[in-house]
Amino acid sequence: MAKPIKFLIAAVVALVLGVGIGYVTASPLVDLIFVSKAVKNGPWMTNLDIGSQQAGPYLRAAIARHGLLALTKSEAVYFSAYSDSDGQPLRGSCDYAIECEDMDAEWWSITVYGKDNFLIPNPQNIYSCNGNSLVRDADGMFRIHLSATPKEVNWLPSGNEESLSLTLRLYKAGNALLNDPAAAQLPRITKVKCQ
Amino acid sequence: MKKWIGWTALATILVAVVTNFIMVMAIPYDIMDETMNKKFGALPRNMVFHGQLKTAEDRSVVRPSPDLLYSILLYDVSKNPIRITAKVPESYWSVSFFASNSDNFFVINNQQAESNPVELLLVGKDKPHPDAGNARVVVAPSERGIVLFRLFITDVQALPELAKIQKQAFCKED
Numbered sequence: 047m048a049k050p051i052k053f054l055i056a057a058v059v060a061l062v063l064g065v066g067i068g069y070v071t072a073s074p075l076v077d078l079i080f081v082s083k084a085v086k087n088g089p090w091m092t093n094l095d096i097g098s099q100q101a102g103p104y105l106r107a108a109i110a111r112h113g114l115l116a117l118t119k120s121e122a123v124y125f126s127a128y129s130d131s132d133g134q135p136l137r138g139s140c141d142y143a144i145e146c147e148d149m150d151a152e153w154w155s156i157t158v159y160g161k162d163n164f165l166i167p168n169p170q171n172i173y174s175c176n177g178n179s180l181v182r183d184a185d186g187m188f189r190i191h192l193s194a195t196p197k198e199v200n201w202l203p204s205g206n207e208e209s210l211s212l213t214l215r216l217y218k219a220g221n222a223l224l225n226d227p228a229a230a231q232l233p234r235i236t237k238v239k240c241q
Numbered sequence: 242m243k244k245w246i247g248w249t250a251l252a253t254i255l256v257a258v259v260t261n262f263i264m265v266m267a268i269p270y271d272i273m274d275e276t277m278n279k280k281f282g283a284l285p286r287n288m289v290f291h292g293q294l295k296t297a298e299d300r301s302v303v304r305p306s307p308d309l310l311y312s313i314l315l316y317d318v319s320k321n322p323i324r325i326t327a328k329v330p331e332s333y334w335s336v337s338f339f340a341s342n343s344d345n346f347f348v349i350n351n352q353q354a355e356s357n358p359v360e361l362l363l364v365g366k367d368k369p370h371p372d373a374g375n376a377r378v379v380v381a382p383s384e385r386g387i388v389l390f391r392l393f394i395t396d397v398q399a400l401p402e403l404a405k406i407q408k409q410a411f412c413k414e415d
Contacts, residue, residue, distance in 0.1 A: 056249040064256020071257070072264035097345035107268035110343045113304050114272060115389050117337055118345050153333055153393060155308045163304050167297035173307040178395055213304055217333055217393070218350070 073111075080108035085227045089133070089235050090125040090214060092227055112163060113213075119224060123151075125214040130235040138166075138207035140240040141193035146233035147186065152218035153177055156233065158192060158202050159211050166205040175202055190233075269343040276302065277315050277387065286317040289325075289390070289410050294400075310400075310407045312390035318365040319384040321414040324376060325361045328409035329354045333393035336410075338363070341383035349377075362415065363388075371415050388412075 084091035095101040096109050097118040129135050155176035160166045165173045180188045181199045191197040194204050204210055223230045280301045284290050291312045295305040335350040360376035365384055392407050
């Protein structure tokens with residue numbers, strides 16, 4: 047085969063395959079880099095470059111997909127959890143206890159989302175708990191019940207979602223948390239039972 | 242033959258890397274564009290739209306916070322600067338500005354507001370702007386983007402009062 051024809055075939059193959067591979071791997075790579083660069087704290091993870099102009103293209107893309115219009119760390123720190131404190135994925139068919147003390151922020155909230163990253167429909171329209179609305183136990187701790195069936199206090203409905211995720215928002219977080227988010231005291235998520 | 246396969250593989254990797262990077266760079270622009278022109282496409286530019294409490298029916302932005310009252314403003318400073326005025330409550334409140342690539346280029350909260358109501362003048366990059374007066378000048382890195390107001394719902398009983406404060410945010414072209 048003549049050299050120019052070989053070159054043409056090679057160029058077309060490289061172009062078609064390269065564009066295809068680049069296109070197909072874009073989304074998974076964004077998620078992979080987001081997770082690999084995250085600061086981990088038990089089941090929670092965050093990235094302090096969220097919203098910032100210093101965020102690289104992969105982090106910026108991940109935030110646009112999973113948390114568009116997020117604030118920078120000076121205003122809010124966002125932790126996400128997709129698993130319990132034992133590393134098992136959060137599921138709507140299980141009940142969980144989320145236990146925490148006061149957190150290092152002006153105010154904080156925990157919101158539960160479905161697999162589609164939107165709020166989970168429930169008749170009571172309860173989607174989150176925040177430090178102002180929660181009832182504190184006698185020992186000063188907050189105990190939130192994440193479950194499909196109603197609880198008397200501190201109930202966070204999980205609906206019938208196959209998989210769940212939580213976002214912990216800390217507004218005007220303290221310097222200790224901003225300096226070392228991996229060491230901050232964050233809620234423990236314990237599986238109570240599964241159906 | 243082996244040499245040709247090697248060069249083709251190398252070229253494929255190079256094209257894949259470049260394509261991947263271009264795709265990733267485009268993601269925030271695409272999502273912002275979709276948000277501004279499809280999800281909120283019906284909203285007029287340079288006007289503050291006041292949202293209600295977030296519910297599961299709301300599909301406009303992923304992972305919304307149900308603890309906040311949101312107001313949104315789709316800005317366009319390609320022709321004129323815009324002046325934003327907002328009443329500041331005692332509880333947590335912030336107004337944040339997002340460029341067309343989704344970067345949060347400016348934010349001010351209730352503790353940082355120098356006056357009440359607070360006044361902000363958003364101007365295009367490298368564009369002349371009028372006398373700011375009492376307003377703080379904010380330079381937008383892109384001609385179009387989103388301004389988001391957040392107001393913390395301290396408790397449900399306070400909601401009517403907070404909604405009144407929320408609705409005192411407005412915008413006009415200068």
